[in-house]
Amino acid sequence: MKCKAPITFLFILLSFSCKDDTEITPPEPEVILTDNVLVYDSEKIHDHLSLLVKSGRTTSLLVDKQGNTLYEWNFETNLGNDFELLPDGKSIGMFKRSDPVVNFGGYGGVVKIFDEAGTEAWSYDYVNGNDIGHHDVEMLPNGNVIFLVWEEIDAAEVQAAGVDFDSNVYVETLIEVNPNTNQVEWEWRSWDHIVQEHDSNAPNYGAISDNPQRININYNLKPSGDFMHANGLSYDAVKDVVYISVNFFSEVWAVDHSTTINEASSNSGGNYNKGGDLLYRFGNPMAYNNSSGTRTFYSNHFPNLLKNGVPGAGNMLIYGNSGPDGLQQSTVYEMRLPEPYSLLPNTNNEPTTVWSFTDEELHFVRISGADRLGNGNTLICEGDFGMWEVTPDGDVVWKYESEPSSWRAYGYEFGSPAVKHLGL
Incomplete structure (x- = not known):
C-alpha cells in the first residue's frame, strides 16, 4: 500500500529541500547630496576629499563628494592666495598684509605655516621696500619655503636698461x-636675465629671437608696470627645477634651482650650466619672437607638475584661462615636457599635449587650476564656479558649485597623513 503525504507536508518538505542559491544583495544606501553638488556619477567619481582654497578670503573648505564640508579653516587674515595641506599634517599659505604699498591682484606679503592642530607655528613677513611676496608658496623637500615676489625697479634703472617705459616696473623674483x-x-x-631691442646703447641689447633663454623685457608692457604677473610655481625635486606660470606672458618658465645665488644671477653654473637663464619655456612662442611652434596659452594658471603615485606622473597640468581670438572658454592641458630640455632659436620648442579638456561652460579669466586624482580623473577648479571632476575620456562626473572666488582645488585621499591629522 502506497501512502501519500498531505499537501501541507509536501510544501514544507519542498521548502526545506529546494534551496535558492541566489544571494540577496542588500540595496545600496541612499546617497544624500547637498545643493552644491550639481553632477554626481557614483560609478566614475574618485572618492576623495577636495580642498577648495578661497581666493583672498579668510576661509577654505575640505569637502567630500556628497558636498559636505568636513573641515573648515577660518584665518585671522585674508589669503593672498595659496593654501595647502602638507604630508606631515601641517599647512602653509600666503596671506595678505594689512598695509601693502603694492596691491596688484594676488598680493600677499606674509607666509605662514600652521602645525597639525591649526595653530600658527611660523610667520615670515616679506616686504623689502616696495617688494612684496604674492600669489603662491611651496614647501621644498629640504624644509625651506619658496615663494614669488614682485620686485620693484625704479624708472631710472628701467630706462637705462632699455625698457620702453618711463615709470617703475615690477618684475618677478623667487625667494x-x-x-x-x-x-x-x-x-x-628675472631682471638679471632680460634682453631688449629698444636701445642699442643699453645693456642686454640683442636679437630677441636669438636669445630664447632670456626674457623680452618690452613684451606686453602695461601701464601698471606689472609686466609679468606670475601666479604660480611648482618644484621638480628630481631635476631640481622651479616652474613659474607667468600670466601676462602666457608662458611657463623653467629655472635651475641647483645654482648658488651668484650663479642664479649669471648665465653659467648649476646642474645645467645655464646659471639663471631660462632652461625651458613654453605656451607662447610670440613672447620671444619665435616664428616656429603654435601658441597654446592666452593667460594661464597653476603649473602643476604631477608627482609619483598618480597617472601622468612627470607631466604637467596647466589651466589655460581663455582661447585664441578672445574665445571665452577655458582649457585644461596635460603636457609632456621634453627630456632633456630643448630651447633653441627659431625652432618649435613647444611640449606635446597628451590630454586636454574643455567645455563651453568652463571659463574664468582669473585664478583656477587642475589637479590629478589617484584613479586618473582630473579635479578642475573654475574660479568663479567651483569644482569639476572629469574622466580621462572627458566625461563630467562631478560638479560642485561654490560662491566665488576659488583660487585652486587640491585632492587628498582618505587616510592620507594630512587628512588623518585633521581627525578625519
Whole structure:
C-alpha cells in the first residue's frame, strides 16, 4: 500500500529541500547630496576629499563628494592666495598684509605655516621696500619655503636698461627662506636675465629671437608696470627645477634651482650650466619672437607638475584661462615636457599635449587650476564656479558649485597623513 503525504507536508518538505542559491544583495544606501553638488556619477567619481582654497578670503573648505564640508579653516587674515595641506599634517599659505604699498591682484606679503592642530607655528613677513611676496608658496623637500615676489625697479634703472617705459616696473623674483633661521638661502631675479631691442646703447641689447633663454623685457608692457604677473610655481625635486606660470606672458618658465645665488644671477653654473637663464619655456612662442611652434596659452594658471603615485606622473597640468581670438572658454592641458630640455632659436620648442579638456561652460579669466586624482580623473577648479571632476575620456562626473572666488582645488585621499591629522 502506497501512502501519500498531505499537501501541507509536501510544501514544507519542498521548502526545506529546494534551496535558492541566489544571494540577496542588500540595496545600496541612499546617497544624500547637498545643493552644491550639481553632477554626481557614483560609478566614475574618485572618492576623495577636495580642498577648495578661497581666493583672498579668510576661509577654505575640505569637502567630500556628497558636498559636505568636513573641515573648515577660518584665518585671522585674508589669503593672498595659496593654501595647502602638507604630508606631515601641517599647512602653509600666503596671506595678505594689512598695509601693502603694492596691491596688484594676488598680493600677499606674509607666509605662514600652521602645525597639525591649526595653530600658527611660523610667520615670515616679506616686504623689502616696495617688494612684496604674492600669489603662491611651496614647501621644498629640504624644509625651506619658496615663494614669488614682485620686485620693484625704479624708472631710472628701467630706462637705462632699455625698457620702453618711463615709470617703475615690477618684475618677478623667487625667494627661498629657511624657517629655522629666517635667512634667505637662495634667490632668482628675472631682471638679471632680460634682453631688449629698444636701445642699442643699453645693456642686454640683442636679437630677441636669438636669445630664447632670456626674457623680452618690452613684451606686453602695461601701464601698471606689472609686466609679468606670475601666479604660480611648482618644484621638480628630481631635476631640481622651479616652474613659474607667468600670466601676462602666457608662458611657463623653467629655472635651475641647483645654482648658488651668484650663479642664479649669471648665465653659467648649476646642474645645467645655464646659471639663471631660462632652461625651458613654453605656451607662447610670440613672447620671444619665435616664428616656429603654435601658441597654446592666452593667460594661464597653476603649473602643476604631477608627482609619483598618480597617472601622468612627470607631466604637467596647466589651466589655460581663455582661447585664441578672445574665445571665452577655458582649457585644461596635460603636457609632456621634453627630456632633456630643448630651447633653441627659431625652432618649435613647444611640449606635446597628451590630454586636454574643455567645455563651453568652463571659463574664468582669473585664478583656477587642475589637479590629478589617484584613479586618473582630473579635479578642475573654475574660479568663479567651483569644482569639476572629469574622466580621462572627458566625461563630467562631478560638479560642485561654490560662491566665488576659488583660487585652486587640491585632492587628498582618505587616510592620507594630512587628512588623518585633521581627525578625519
